[in-house]
Amino acid sequence: MTPLGILAASGPGILGVIVADLLGLYALAILAMALLSWFPLREGTPIWQVQRFLLRITDPVMLPVRRAMPSMGPLDVTPIIVLFTILLVRNLILG
Numbered sequence: 001m002t003p004l005g006i007l008a009a010s011g012p013g014i015l016g017v018i019v020a021d022l023l024g025l026y027a028l029a030i031l032a033m034a035l036l037s038w039f040p041l042r043e044g045t046p047i048w049q050v051q052r053f054l055l056r057i058t059d060p061v062m063l064p065v066r067r068a069m070p071s072m073g074p075l076d077v078t079p080i081i082v083l084f085t086i087l088l089v090r091n092l093i094l095g
Contacts, residue, residue, distance in 0.1 A: 016093045023090045026057075027083055033058050034079040 012020065033054040041048040066078045 012094050020090045020093045023086050023093075026061075027086045027090075029054055030058050030062070030079050030083055030086075 033051070036047070036051045036054065041051055061082055062078050065082055066076070069078060069081070
């Protein structure tokens, strides 16, 4: 068996599991941000602060994808594309 085959047969390892878990948490942050975007929030409220935090951690990934996508009017499919990509990468890591 080749060294790569041994690595593949042994599973993702602890580092792979940690990366997969972090990707899962990031996917939850994107989902929460998408859900919060449906509701008008008043500035200064605790939930507004949560939304601001989620924007800060999700925008570095979402904005480049949003700029690359053609406009679909009021529908923003960026979270769906990013979530699908995250889940695909997560499944590749976990096998």
